Amino acid sequence: MRIAMIGTGYVGLVSGACFSEFGVDVVCVDKDASKIDRLLDGIMPIFEPGLEDLVAKNVKTGNLTFTTDLVPAVKSADAVFIAVGTPTRRGDGHADLTYVYAAAREIAQALDGYTVIVTKSTVPVGTGVEVEKIIREANPEADFDVVSNPEFLREGAAINDFMRPDRVVIGTSSERAQEVMKQVYRPLYLIETPILFTKRVTAELTKYAGNTFLATKITFINEIADLCEKVGADVQDVARGIGLDGRIGGKFLHAGPGYGGSCFPKDTLALVHTARDVGSPLCIIEAVVDVNDRRKKSMAGRVIDACGGSLEGKTVAVLGVTFKPNTDDMRDSPSLDIIPTLQQNGATVRAYDPEGMAEARDLLPDVQWCDDAYQPMHGADVLVIITEWNSFRALDLERIKSLLKTPILVDLRNIYIPEEMRQAGFDYHSIGRPTA
Numbered sequence: 001m002r003i004a005m006i007g008t009g010y011v012g013l014v015s016g017a018c019f020s021e022f023g024v025d026v027v028c029v030d031k032d033a034s035k036i037d038r039l040l041d042g043i044m045p046i047f048e049p050g051l052e053d054l055v056a057k058n059v060k061t062g063n064l065t066f067t068t069d070l071v072p073a074v075k076s077a078d079a080v081f082i083a084v085g086t087p088t089r090r091g092d093g094h095a096d097l098t099y100v101y102a103a104a105r106e107i108a109q110a111l112d113g114y115t116v117i118v119t120k121s122t123v124p125v126g127t128g129v130e131v132e133k134i135i136r137e138a139n140p141e142a143d144f145d146v147v148s149n150p151e152f153l154r155e156g157a158a159i160n161d162f163m164r165p166d167r168v169v170i171g172t173s174s175e176r177a178q179e180v181m182k183q184v185y186r187p188l189y190l191i192e193t194p195i196l197f198t199k200r201v202t203a204e205l206t207k208y209a210g211n212t213f214l215a216t217k218i219t220f221i222n223e224i225a226d227l228c229e230k231v232g233a234d235v236q237d238v239a240r241g242i243g244l245d246g247r248i249g250g251k252f253l254h255a256g257p258g259y260g261g262s263c264f265p266k267d268t269l270a271l272v273h274t275a276r277d278v279g280s281p282l283c284i285i286e287a288v289v290d291v292n293d294r295r296k297k298s299m300a301g302r303v304i305d306a307c308g309g310s311l312e313g314k315t316v317a318v319l320g321v322t323f324k325p326n327t328d329d330m331r332d333s334p335s336l337d338i339i340p341t342l343q344q345n346g347a348t349v350r351a352y353d354p355e356g357m358a359e360a361r362d363l364l365p366d367v368q369w370c371d372d373a374y375q376p377m378h379g380a381d382v383l384v385i386i387t388e389w390n391s392f393r394a395l396d397l398e399r400i401k402s403l404l405k406t407p408i409l410v411d412l413r414n415i416y417i418p419e420e421m422r423q424a425g426f427d428y429h430s431i432g433r434p435t436a
C-alpha cells in the first residue's frame with residue numbers, strides 16, 4: 001500500500017508519519033521547498049510532542065519520505081490524501097478551497113491506474129463532488145474515486161489522536177474505494193476502532209458538526225462563567241456538576257478567553273455560511289461565532305479593570321500566546337486580540353511562551369519577548385496568563401510577588417485556586433470563580 005500525502009502541515013505531516021508507522025509506504029509532498037528541506041534534514045516545521053522521533057524512526061526504515069515533486073508521488077500511490085489548508089476566504093467567511101482545487105488539478109495530471117483521492121482537509125459539504133468534477137475534466141481517462149475522510153486529531157495530542165482515534169469517518173459509496181480505505185486503516189480495524197462508512201456528503205458534514213458542537217460547548221460554559229461572576233457562583237464547580245452527567249460529559253467545559261486555533265473559528269464560520277446558502281440557517285452556531293468574537297475582544301478589558309481602569313504607562317507581563325498548550329500554532333489565538341488591545345491602551349507588553357514565540361514574533365509586533373516565565377514579570381504592573389502551559393501551573397508565588405510591582409494576576413485559564421491566591425497576597429482575577 002502506497003500513499004501520497006499532499007500538504008505536509010499539522011495534519012499532513014502527523015497523518016503521514018502515523019500511516020508510515022502503520023507500515024504503509026508514505027510520501028509527504030509540499031509546495032513549500034524550505035519545509036521539505038528542513039524535513040529532509042530531520043528538522044520539524046511544527047512543534048508537536050513525539051513527532052520528531054516518529055518521523056525519524058520511519059524515515060530510517062524507508063517508510064516515510066518527503067518531496068516537493070507531486071507527480072511521481074501520485075503516480076505510484078494507491079491513495080492520495082489532500083491535506084492542504086482551507087482557511088477562511090477573505091471577505092465572506094466561506095472556506096477558501098483554492099488550495100484544495102489546485103491540488104486536485106495537479107493530482108489529476110499525474111494519476112496512473114486506479115487511485116483513491118481522499119480529502120482529509122476540512123471541506124464544506126459538496127466539495128467532494130467538485131473535486132471529482134475537476135479531476136474528471138482535467139483527465140477524462142483517469143480511473144479514480146473521491147472519498148471524504150475528515151481528520152479529528154487535536155494539536156498537542158495529535159499522534160495519540162491519530163493512532164487511537166475515537167472513530168474514523170469514511171465517506172464514499174464506492175466499494176472499490178472502501179476496500180482501499182479498509183487496507184489503509186487496517187491497524188485501526190485490528191484494535192476495534194469504530195470505522196463509520198457514510199455517504200461522502202455525510203462525512204463532510206460530520207466534521208463540521210463535530211467542531212461546531214465543541215465550539216458551542218466552550219461558548220456555553222464561557223457565558224455561564226460570566227453569569228457566575230454576577231451571582232457569586234463558581235464556574236469550575238458548575239462545570240463539574242454538569243459534566244458528571246453522562247449525557248453532558250466533562251470535556252470542553254473549561255471557561256476561558258474564547259476558543260481560537262486553526263479549526264474552530266474558521267469551521268464555525270464556514271458552516272454558518274454553508275447553512276445560510278442552502279436556506280437552513282444555524283442560529284445557534286451564528287450566536288456562538290458572535291459571542292466568541294466579542295469574548296476574545298473583551299478580555300483585555302478584564303486586565304484594564306484589574307489595573308484600576310487604565311494601562312497608560314504600565315507594563316503587562318503575559319504568559320502564553322499560543323491558542324492552547326503543546327503547540328506552536330498561533331492561528332486565531334485569543335492573544336492576537338488581547339495583546340494589541342493592551343498595547344493600544346498604553347501598555348508595554350512583555351511575554352513568554354514555551355514554543356510559540358517564533359510564530360508570534362511577526363504577528364505581535366512591539367512585544368518584548370522573554371527567555372523564561374519569570375523574566376516578563378520584572379517590574380511589571382500585572383501578570384496575565386493567556387495559555388495554560390503546564391510549566392505555568394506551579395510557578396513560585398513568592399518569586400512572582402517579589403518581581404511584580406503590584407501583585408495583580410489575571411488568570412484567563414483558571415489554573416490557580418482563587419482562595420490560595422488571595423491567601424498568598426495576590427489581587428487575583430479568574431474567569432467565573434469568586435475569590436471570597
Ligand SMILES: NC(=O)c1ccc[n+]([C@@H]2O[C@H](COP(=O)([O-])OP(=O)(O)OC[C@H]3O[C@@H](n4cnc5c(N)ncnc54)[C@H](O)[C@@H]3O)[C@@H](O)[C@H]2O)c1
Pocket residue numbers: 006007008009010011012029030031032035070083084085086099102103106120121122123151152153154155262263
Ligand atoms: N490543524 C489541525 O489541528 C487540524 C485538525 C483537523 C483538521 N484540520 C484540517 O486539515 C487541513 C490542513 O490543516 P493544517 O493545519 O495541516 O494546515 P497547514 O497550513 O499547517 O498545512 C497545509 C500545507 O499544505 C501545503 N500545500 C498547499 N497547497 C499545496 C499543494 N498544491 N501541494 C502541496 N502542498 C500544498 C502548504 O504549503 C502547507 O504546508 C485544513 O483543512 C484543516 O481545517 C486541521
